[in-house]
Amino acid sequence: MSENPSEPETGIPAIDATGLPDHMSEAEIRESAARERREKLRMFLTNWQGLTGLILVTLFFASAIFASWIAPYEPNALDVPNRLSGPTWEHLAGTDQLGRDTLSRILHGGRVALKIAAIGVSVSLVVGLILGMIAGFGPRWLDSLLLLLFDTVRSFPTIVLALATVALTGPSLGMVLAIVIITSIPQYARVARTATLTLRNTDFILAERSLGASMGRTLLHHVMPNVVGPLLILAAMDVPVVVTVEAGLSFLGLGVLPPTASWGTILNEGYLVIRDAPWMVIAGGIPLILTTLGFTFLGEALRDIFDPRMGKGR
Amino acid sequence: MLYYLTKRLGLSVVVICLVVLLLFSLLHLIPGDPATIALGPRATPEAIARYAEKMHLDEPVWRQFLIYIGNAATGDLGLDVFSDRPVTAIILERIGFTLALVAAGMGWAMLLGIPLGCLAAVKPNSWLDRVTGVLSVGTIAVPSFLVSIWALLIFAVHLRWLPAIGAGEPGDLGDQLAHLVLPAFAIGLSWVGYLARMVRASMLEVMGENYIRSARAFGLRPRRVIFGYALRVAILPTITLIGMGFGGMISSTVFAEIIFARPGIGKLIFDAVMARNFPIVQGAVLVATGLYILVVLFSDILIAWFDPRVRESL
Numbered sequence: 267m268s269e270n271p272s273e274p275e276t277g278i279p280a281i282d283a284t285g286l287p288d289h290m291s292e293a294e295i296r297e298s299a300a301r302e303r304r305e306k307l308r309m310f311l312t313n314w315q316g317l318t319g320l321i322l323v324t325l326f327f328a329s330a331i332f333a334s335w336i337a338p339y340e341p342n343a344l345d346v347p348n349r350l351s352g353p354t355w356e357h358l359a360g361t362d363q364l365g366r367d368t369l370s371r372i373l374h375g376g377r378v379a380l381k382i383a384a385i386g387v388s389v390s391l392v393v394g395l396i397l398g399m400i401a402g403f404g405p406r407w408l409d410s411l412l413l414l415l416f417d418t419v420r421s422f423p424t425i426v427l428a429l430a431t432v433a434l435t436g437p438s439l440g441m442v443l444a445i446v447i448i449t450s451i452p453q454y455a456r457v458a459r460t461a462t463l464t465l466r467n468t469d470f471i472l473a474e475r476s477l478g479a480s481m482g483r484t485l486l487h488h489v490m491p492n493v494v495g496p497l498l499i500l501a502a503m504d505v506p507v508v509v510t511v512e513a514g515l516s517f518l519g520l521g522v523l524p525p526t527a528s529w530g531t532i533l534n535e536g537y538l539v540i541r542d543a544p545w546m547v548i549a550g551g552i553p554l555i556l557t558t559l560g561f562t563f564l565g566e567a568l569r570d571i572f573d574p575r576m577g578k579g580r
Numbered sequence: 581m582l583y584y585l586t587k588r589l590g591l592s593v594v595v596i597c598l599v600v601l602l603l604f605s606l607l608h609l610i611p612g613d614p615a616t617i618a619l620g621p622r623a624t625p626e627a628i629a630r631y632a633e634k635m636h637l638d639e640p641v642w643r644q645f646l647i648y649i650g651n652a653a654t655g656d657l658g659l660d661v662f663s664d665r666p667v668t669a670i671i672l673e674r675i676g677f678t679l680a681l682v683a684a685g686m687g688w689a690m691l692l693g694i695p696l697g698c699l700a701a702v703k704p705n706s707w708l709d710r711v712t713g714v715l716s717v718g719t720i721a722v723p724s725f726l727v728s729i730w731a732l733l734i735f736a737v738h739l740r741w742l743p744a745i746g747a748g749e750p751g752d753l754g755d756q757l758a759h760l761v762l763p764a765f766a767i768g769l770s771w772v773g774y775l776a777r778m779v780r781a782s783m784l785e786v787m788g789e790n791y792i793r794s795a796r797a798f799g800l801r802p803r804r805v806i807f808g809y810a811l812r813v814a815i816l817p818t819i820t821l822i823g824m825g826f827g828g829m830i831s832s833t834v835f836a837e838i839i840f841a842r843p844g845i846g847k848l849i850f851d852a853v854m855a856r857n858f859p860i861v862q863g864a865v866l867v868a869t870g871l872y873i874l875v876v877l878f879s880d881i882l883i884a885w886f887d888p889r890v891r892e893s894l
Contacts, residue, residue: 315717417591418598423872425831429853430603430865510723514835517725518850537729537839544733551726562721 309571316567322560326553330376337370341527352545359549362535368549371527376553378528382439382512383505386446391501393447394454399485399493401455402462409459416452424449424511432520442521446508453504454497461493495572502565506558513554529554584884592877599869600652603862604645657863662855667863671845675867677747678844681833684764686822689771694811694818696772697779701787701814702806712780716773724832728766728839735762745841763836767829778821782814789813816883823879826872 310316329336338358339345345357345365353360359368401412428445435441465471465488474484509529515521516530517537524531529550536546639647651657657667700712736744748756786792787810795805834846841847845864852860 414591414594418595423828423830423834423868425834426849426865426868429834429849430861432853434858506721510725514723514725514831518835518838520853533726533729540729540733541737544737547729547733551730554726555722558721558723559718562717566717 306571310567313567313571315563316571319560319563319565319567322556323564326376326557326560327380329373329553330380333373333377337367337373339367339370341371341374342366342525343370352543360543360545362532362543362546363539368532368546371532372529372549372553374527375529375532375550376557378439378516378522378526379509379512379557382443382446383508386443386450386508387501387504389443390447390450390504391454391497394451395458395490395493395497397451398455398458398460399462399489402459403466403481403485403489412455412459416455419448420452425514428511428515428520429518432515437515437520437523439522442512442515445515446511449511450504450507454500457496457500458493461496462489465489465492499565499569499572502561502568505561505565509554509557509561581884585881588877588880588884592873595873596870597649599873600649600866601645603866604648652866657866658859660857660860662857667859670848670860671864671867674843674845674848677842678833678837678846680760681763681767681836681842681844682829684760685767685833685836686771686829687768688764689768689775690822693772693775694779694815697776698783698806698811700776701780701783702802704784709780712776716777719770719773720777722770724767724770725835725839727769728763728832728836731762731766732839747842747844759840759842763833763840763842766839767832767836770832771825771829774821774825775818778818779811779814782817783810786810786814819879820883823876826875830868830872 343366345361345367348354348357348361348365351357351361351365357367357369359372361367362371397412401409424445427449428441431445432441471484471488474488479488512521512528513530513533516528517534518530519534522528522531524535532550533547533554536543536550540547655668657671659665660667660670696712700706700709703709732744735741742762743755743759744762746759748759750756792805792810795809796802800808830846833844834850836842837844837846838850845868849861849864849868852858852864
């Protein structure tokens with residue numbers, strides 16, 4: 267529960283910037299930084315996991331953004347004579363009970379996933395970053411209070427929390443977002459807090475403080491740039507979780523509501539006709555797996571390259 | 581140890597209280613009459629009056645909260661809206677199915693994952709290590725509810741090897757076990773990956789320690805060194821992981837129970853949410869969360885027992 271602030275092993279790579287040897291000129295420093303960047307790029311390009319991840323993630327973004335242009339049909343267009351048809355040249359991934367084209371629905375479902383992932387991850391990252399820095403830099407009692415809050419949220423199994431809330435408010439996209447954000451804030455906040463605690467007593471922060479910099483300025487200009495790196499890696503690894511929560515809740519009928527196409531609603535409709543139309547749950551699951559695999563591969567490759575210590579103890 | 585125990589227990593009590601408060605306030609935060617919300621739009625005025633009286637809705641909110649806490653502490657979680665049976669009795673009836681599923685899922689994951697991680701660590705970069713590495717990333721990335729759906733499709737619908745739905749005939753152990761296989765497979769699969777990976781990482785660290793070298797130098801057989809000495813220390817972070825991952829396990833259990841129509845707590849909560857049967861939702865969510873907090877508490881205490889350094893960190 268407590269991270270010793272004076273512990274030298276921090277896992278925050280950027281702090282080293284202050285510890286450069288004095289005899290290096292500015293040009294030399296710049297060149298060594300450029301060399302390091304080239305080295306990291308080379309490491310990334312030779313890492314098959316990272317490359318596969320990058321390709322899958324690009325595919326996810328591209329198919330979601332250009333869904334309307336790629337999709338052969340409108341997602342809700344009915345083709346009643348061909349209802350529950352298997353994969354054919356006309357409908358590559360078959361059709362559902364209403365004769366809607368599964369492939370088109372999958373492509374449009376990617377949009378919902380992208381929307382939730384983008385909003386959910388960025389909001390929880392920003393809020394987690396702020397709360398974590400406050401916990402790490404603020405007074406002791408505030409730190410304990412925030413930690414307790416994070417622990418409480420974390421000790422609520424996500425789906426159970428979602429079920430309890432939806433029981434009262436009814437399903438909606440906003441509810442899914444709220445659940446995603448609330449449950450993922452603590453992990454960002456914890457990482458940000460640990461990083462802030464280790465920065466708190468470093469020389470350059472102490473110097474900044476003694477020059478009379480305000481708390482806000484110190485946090486915004488000096489602490490944040492050093493904390494945000496690990497959080498971005500965490501964000502890449504958080505996308506699969508968010509996408510899975512959305513698909514899962516929509517599968518249970520507690521998230522995105524029909525007739526809107528989402529991977530979860532496709533799986534739900536497929537589950538109901540699993541005996542007659544197995545291609546729906548197969549086709550509906552593949553993009554989900556590719557997306558989660560892609561972001562996991564990418565996140566792990568980035569972590570291994572930029573922040574090798576973070577991988578330990580996970 | 582005693583100091584740690586008191587502090588850790590205190591924290592759990594606080595978390596439980598917050599959870600109860602959250603569950604309780606859910607009903608009151610929503611605009612509208614709590615009785616109407618709890619009983620749904622079809623409730624008769626008499627039922628609403630009866631419910632209001634039973635739940636002490638005419639009392640001030642803080643009194644209601646105290647009454648709710650008092651009742652919950654003595655095991656009285658209210659009455660089912662439809663059958664008027666005590667919620668506690670209904671939960672006790674169902675919880676066995678959930679516990680059996682969680683135990684079976686975690687059990688096979690541990691039996692496979694821990695030795696796999698061990699063997700991968702003993703021979704790094706062997707083919708087994710590589711296969712384990714790819715396998716663990718793969719299984720971690722695949723959402724467990726999708727594993728449930730696909731397992732249902734492949735083994736129950738397509739191959740017809742195993743029964744698809746229900747928990748088996750009461751009293752027929754073989755039938756019940758057959759019904760347990762698929763859901764347990766589905767919720768355990770990603771844990772095989774987690775455990776293998778975690779055990780591998782900590783084993784690699786431990787195998788470099790001096791006392792392992794001494795044990796080898798004494799001429800102990802490799803098997804004894806690995807399983808008798810190294811694994812005992814390397815297993816510690818894994819215990820924490822299992823404890824903390826229990827929340828995720830509950831979430832995947834909810835999905836598995838719904839998909840395989842298994843009458844456990846998860847299915848109970850889901851059905852109650854769908855029927856807006858609020859006393860059941862409240863009670864079952866409380867029990868599920870309480871169970872989770874207990875497991876985390878237990879694993880934390882176990883760790884503190886093994887590793888004295890942890891005791892000072894709270």
